[in-house]
Amino acid sequence: MLFFNYFPGSTAMIKRMMMSALFLGAPLTLCAAPDSAPDGMMSLSAQASAQVPQDVVHITLFHEQQANTAAPLTAALKQKTDQALREARAQKQVAVHTGTLAVYPSTNRDGRITGWRGRTELVLESNHFEAAAKLAGKLTSILQIGDVRFSLSPKASRAAQQKLALDAIADFRQQALAAAKAFGFSGYTIRKVNIGYNGAGFEPRSMRMSAYAAPAPSQAEVPVEGGKALVSVTVSGSVQMK
Incomplete structure (x- = not known):
């Protein structure tokens, strides 16, 4: 045949x-010949977003020093770090970890080493702003404040995303029904749908001080007022009008 x-x-x-x-x-x-796609297919997209308060503070403290040789300088930086760590670990509300520890040479115009410079850092992280500010103020007797940053915790981000997803899905359905009726159909069937999340990453607001800035005057002046992070959820896909 x-x-x-x-x-x-x-x-x-x-x-x-x-x-x-x-x-x-x-x-x-x-x-x-069969059609490549059925009639009444429609693509849609809906988005819901919100400004969510940043609930984690990150405070970086540092100490910089100079010396004629590298070995004594490294030992002095380590001593400063250990002293600050002992003070910081005495409490439980603020997480603490070391940051950068660097020792590098200073040179003259001829490229000859004339001395050594070094820097050590300590980072405080907490969702208890008051406790972090208090500890940072206490540690300024040993270190200087380098910067203060704020971010959105994974827990707060997930909670915001879950709520926004429901709003975006409801908007997607409302758009689909309204468009279907406008085209003369009575309803629709969802053929494909994708949900995308944005805003879970680190979005800092920072206060920086220069490398040779004077120590922070007092605990009360440490800035611990967080900002807001934008979280958004996008629902996109296609529906079959019927």
């Missing part, structure tokens, strides 16, 4: 095929 697909505008070709089929004595069947 021979099968031929019918395409508009190909009448002459079909006649030649029919004559060949009749000559060969074979039965003939004509089939309409």
